[in-house]
Amino acid sequence: MAISSIERPTARTFTAKGLATRERIVEAASTLILENGVDAAKLEDIQSAARVSASQLYHYFEDKSALILAVIDHQTEVMLGAHRPVLKRLDSFGTLEEWRDLIVGSIESQHCVGGCPLGSLVGGLAESDPIARAALADSFSEWERLLRVGLETMRDHGELRADIDAGSLAVSMLASVQGGLLLSQTRRDSSAVRTALDMSIAYLRTLR
Amino acid sequence: MAISSIERPTARTFTAKGLATRERIVEAASTLILENGVDAAKLEDIQSAARVSASQLYHYFEDKSALILAVIDHQTEVMLGAHRPVLKRLDSFGTLEEWRDLIVGSIESQHCVGGCPLGSLVGGLAESDPIARAALADSFSEWERLLRVGLETMRDHGELRADIDAGSLAVSMLASVQGGLLLSQTRRDSSAVRTALDMSIAYLRTLR
DNA sequence: TCAAAAATGGAGTGGCAACTACAAAAACCG
């Protein structure tokens, strides 16, 4: 197999300034996409919000779907970055409630607009952009893994029975998060996620 | 208050043939929107699928968002029409499992493409079409109500404790459905919904 | 210091897709 500077033209190199501009674009795009939906977020608006010109946007991203992929990566990092520290020390039901409050608090802080920064992208991308769908699937899997490891930690600390199926529980809890956020977004009322997470936690309490 | 044939121009009257055409459009739109997403579903494709011309489409619908509203109504009826009979006779855990199988079976029959006909619309519409968001919220509320009444029936039959909070349980279960379908759609694998619903049911079993 | 590379400005443009205009056919009904 050839090194192929033809098939894969040398990856562009960016300066620190360039990377900062790129970051500004991704952040503006993330915000606008969250607040308006993927399709309603127009590149022109993203340009204004990031204070960049069209040529800059296309200097850093091949096209809109490449930008969307970068947004998925970014939102994944934001999300996991917030959840990781809590889930890492998941050794008690108290910590689990902290985790719930983190989720409820974050959607309340945006008045339920946008819902989940990842989940709200699924409807608009899953059937029209296979690459984006795969990226979202990866993000969810990593999120699920963090949860599973956390539950295993709780189990190892004797907070949960030894025979629990941490994998299935993690999937179920992630579903409660996603479904709860989806309902809260639709209703503009955070009580749905809170209720859904409370039920998940209540179930775990029966597994002590 | 005037009768106002000005502000509200006389509602159009349709013949049977007209209604049939309208129905054909709504069904084609529903299918294409489910399979491609709201935005990727182009009116031209819907016209071809329904075998109607542009003038027909605009004869029956003001614009695309009016058509989308009709699709939401239609999918709500399809959905509730399928769930109502099962939830009406919700008197045992066996029936609850039938309900789970109904959901899992329906997404499997479409190979996880599209996810929930209602839930998958939220991401694309909630932040750009307030009317559609409200319509989706109503649909979810009715779905939730059916679930709550079903759970109350189970309670009244002695299958669940007298002190359960059927309202909260219904919200939680609906969240599990939505989140599970969202994950299954993203992963193209029905096991997520199944697992999420199994957890909900397992929790209910602890409330006997 | 100076050539090469990277970053930026900003005015296009081309295609697509929602929507319209206008007229003809079909169905309804008094």
Next chain:
DNA sequence: CGGTTTTTGTAGTTGCCACTCCATTTTTGA
């Protein structure tokens, strides 16, 4: 019947928005 309303066909048109072009400025690194 015959006038009216409903339904349908065809052929636009219009605006938006993703994307391009090319020139200029800034930064880099030897």
